[in-house]
Amino acid sequence: MTDAAMTQDAVVPQAGQMRAADGTPLKKSLARALRRQKLRALALVAPLLIFVLVTFIAPIADMLFRSVENQIVADTLPRTVVALKGWDPSSGEAPDEPVFQALATDFQIAAEQKNHTKLGSRLNYENPGISSLFRKTGRGADDIGDTFMDRFTDLDEAWKEPGTWAALFGSDEWLADQAAWTEAGDRKASQPGFKLRDGVADALPITTGVYRTFARDVQSDGRKSPADTKPWPVLFSALAQDLSATPPDALTAIEGADTALLQNAAGAVGGFEPYLYKEAFLDIDKDWGDVDKWETIKAYSPPYTPGYFLNAVDLEQAPEGIQARPAQQQIYIKLFVRTLWMSLMITFCCLLLGYPVAWLLANLRASTANVLMILVLLPFWTSLLVRTSAWKVLLQQQGVINDILVWLGIVDNAGRLVMINNQFGTIVAMTHILLPFMILPLYSVMKTIPPTYLRAAKSLGATPWTAFWRVYFPQSVPGIGAGSILCFILAIGYYITPELVGGTNGVFISNRIAYHISTSLNWGLAAALGSILLGAVLLLYYVYDKIVGIDNVKLG
Structure with missing residues (x-):
C-alpha cells in the first residue's frame, strides 16, 4: 500500500472519530503539537523574559513596595505598639506607666541589637529630633536592666x-x-x-x-x-x-x-522597691514626655503607611488627620511642576531645532547627509560629564559667551548675563544633550516620505508652505511623536545635568530622589517620589495615546 493510501486511511473516520497516523485522536494530536510549539517559543524568549523581570519589573515592584513599607516600628517596638493602642493622643498627656514599661523592654533589646538608631532615623523623617532622642536613650537604656540585675543577684x-x-x-x-x-x-x-x-x-x-x-x-x-x-x-x-x-x-x-x-x-x-519606668525615661531625656513624639510613634506603627506618599505631595499625617506641611517645607509639588514644565520646554526646543536638521538630512544628497549625520552623532562619542562641564564654561558670567557679548558691546561688563545655575542653563544644556534623540526618529520617518509628493502638490497649484503643511508635515507626525516621547521621558528623569548647571532654581524632582537615595538614605520617600513620577509619565503616555494614537508613533 502506498504512503498516500496509508495516510488517507489514517484520517478516515473510525467509530465516528478522526485519528492521526499513530492512532491517537486528531484533536488531541493537534493540541499536543500546538503545545510543543508554544513551549519551544517560550524557551526561546525565556532568557529575555527573565532578564526583563530581574532588571526592570523587579526593581519597579521593589520601589512600589518600599514606598508604603513601614515594618521597622512594629518590628523594633512590638510591645510598645500594642500598649499604645489604648493611649489617646487627644488627651494632651504622655502615655502612662504600662506603655513605658513595654518601651523599657523593647528599647533595651533594640539597643543590644543596634536597631534603635535605625528606628530613630526612620521616625526622624517625620519628626525631626527623634533620632537624637533615640541615640541618647540607647546609651542609658541598659541602666534599667542593670537595676533589676543588681536586685536579682543580691537574692542569689x-x-x-x-x-x-x-x-x-x-x-x-x-x-x-x-x-x-x-x-x-x-x-x-x-x-x-x-x-x-x-x-x-x-x-x-x-x-x-x-x-x-x-x-x-x-x-x-x-x-x-x-x-x-x-x-x-x-x-x-x-x-x-x-x-x-x-x-x-x-x-x-x-x-x-x-x-x-x-x-x-x-x-x-513583691518586696522590691517599686520601679517607675516613666520617670526613668524622663530622667534619660525629658523629651519622652512630649506628646508629639508619641504621636509620631503611634501614627507610624502600622506595617504599611501612606506617610511617604503624603510627604511626596507636601502633606503629613497628623493625629487630627491629613494636613498640609508648613509652608517652608512644601517643595515637592513645586519640583514636580517645574520638572514637567521644563521637560516639555526642553522637548519643544529639541523639536524646534531638530526638525529642520532632520529635513536637511533626509533631502540632501547622500554624501552631504552622511557628513551632517556624523555631526549629529558626535555628542554620543563625548562623555555626558564633559558636555555638561563645557556648558558651565560657556554660560558662566566670566565664560566664553559673556566675553563675546561684552567684546561686541552688546552687554556691559558690569551687566553680564546670568545664564547658569538657573532654569535657562538647564534648558540649554539638556536641549543640546537630547537633540540627537529628536533628530534620529524624525530623520528615519522623513527618509520614507517620497519627495514626489511635494512636487505633485506644487504642480497642482499649492504654494511651498501649503505643500509642506498639508502634505509633508502630516506624514512626519509619527517621527515627531516618537522623538517627543523619547526626549520627554529622558528629560524628566535626568539629574546629573540639572545638578551641575541648574543651581537651586533649575533642579528636577529626580535630583531630590537621588539625594534621598544616596545622602539622606530616606529610601521610602525616594520610592514614593519615583512612583509618582512613574505615574505621571504613564498618565501623559495614556493622554498622548488618546489624542494622537500610539500606533502613529514610529521610529522609521
Missing part, C-alpha cells in the same frame, strides 16, 4: 550565670545538643537551633520572648553559645515584670526545670 549569685537562664528556658534536648557542640569545639559547625522548654512561655511570656531573641542573636555569628554568654540586662527587668504578674503556682507548669530559684525570686519580687 546564680542569676549572673548564663547557664541558669539556659537551663530555665532551653529544652533538655537543646541543652544536650548545645553541650555536645561546645565540647566538640568546632566553631565552623552549625549550632543546634534554640528550642524552648515546654510551659515556660505561658508562665513567663515577656522573659521568654526576650530570651528567645537573645539566644538567636548570640547564635547568629555561629561562634558563641547562649549557655556561655552573659545575659542581657533586659532579661532581669523582663523577669521582674513577669514574676509581678504571674501567680507563684503557675511556675510549676514549667516542665523539667528546677524552679526553686525562680520561686524564691517570685516571692522576693
Whole structure:
C-alpha cells in the first residue's frame, strides 16, 4: 500500500472519530503539537523574559513596595505598639506607666541589637529630633536592666550565670545538643537551633520572648553559645515584670526545670522597691514626655503607611488627620511642576531645532547627509560629564559667551548675563544633550516620505508652505511623536545635568530622589517620589495615546 493510501486511511473516520497516523485522536494530536510549539517559543524568549523581570519589573515592584513599607516600628517596638493602642493622643498627656514599661523592654533589646538608631532615623523623617532622642536613650537604656540585675543577684549569685537562664528556658534536648557542640569545639559547625522548654512561655511570656531573641542573636555569628554568654540586662527587668504578674503556682507548669530559684525570686519580687519606668525615661531625656513624639510613634506603627506618599505631595499625617506641611517645607509639588514644565520646554526646543536638521538630512544628497549625520552623532562619542562641564564654561558670567557679548558691546561688563545655575542653563544644556534623540526618529520617518509628493502638490497649484503643511508635515507626525516621547521621558528623569548647571532654581524632582537615595538614605520617600513620577509619565503616555494614537508613533 502506498504512503498516500496509508495516510488517507489514517484520517478516515473510525467509530465516528478522526485519528492521526499513530492512532491517537486528531484533536488531541493537534493540541499536543500546538503545545510543543508554544513551549519551544517560550524557551526561546525565556532568557529575555527573565532578564526583563530581574532588571526592570523587579526593581519597579521593589520601589512600589518600599514606598508604603513601614515594618521597622512594629518590628523594633512590638510591645510598645500594642500598649499604645489604648493611649489617646487627644488627651494632651504622655502615655502612662504600662506603655513605658513595654518601651523599657523593647528599647533595651533594640539597643543590644543596634536597631534603635535605625528606628530613630526612620521616625526622624517625620519628626525631626527623634533620632537624637533615640541615640541618647540607647546609651542609658541598659541602666534599667542593670537595676533589676543588681536586685536579682543580691537574692542569689546564680542569676549572673548564663547557664541558669539556659537551663530555665532551653529544652533538655537543646541543652544536650548545645553541650555536645561546645565540647566538640568546632566553631565552623552549625549550632543546634534554640528550642524552648515546654510551659515556660505561658508562665513567663515577656522573659521568654526576650530570651528567645537573645539566644538567636548570640547564635547568629555561629561562634558563641547562649549557655556561655552573659545575659542581657533586659532579661532581669523582663523577669521582674513577669514574676509581678504571674501567680507563684503557675511556675510549676514549667516542665523539667528546677524552679526553686525562680520561686524564691517570685516571692522576693513583691518586696522590691517599686520601679517607675516613666520617670526613668524622663530622667534619660525629658523629651519622652512630649506628646508629639508619641504621636509620631503611634501614627507610624502600622506595617504599611501612606506617610511617604503624603510627604511626596507636601502633606503629613497628623493625629487630627491629613494636613498640609508648613509652608517652608512644601517643595515637592513645586519640583514636580517645574520638572514637567521644563521637560516639555526642553522637548519643544529639541523639536524646534531638530526638525529642520532632520529635513536637511533626509533631502540632501547622500554624501552631504552622511557628513551632517556624523555631526549629529558626535555628542554620543563625548562623555555626558564633559558636555555638561563645557556648558558651565560657556554660560558662566566670566565664560566664553559673556566675553563675546561684552567684546561686541552688546552687554556691559558690569551687566553680564546670568545664564547658569538657573532654569535657562538647564534648558540649554539638556536641549543640546537630547537633540540627537529628536533628530534620529524624525530623520528615519522623513527618509520614507517620497519627495514626489511635494512636487505633485506644487504642480497642482499649492504654494511651498501649503505643500509642506498639508502634505509633508502630516506624514512626519509619527517621527515627531516618537522623538517627543523619547526626549520627554529622558528629560524628566535626568539629574546629573540639572545638578551641575541648574543651581537651586533649575533642579528636577529626580535630583531630590537621588539625594534621598544616596545622602539622606530616606529610601521610602525616594520610592514614593519615583512612583509618582512613574505615574505621571504613564498618565501623559495614556493622554498622548488618546489624542494622537500610539500606533502613529514610529521610529522609521
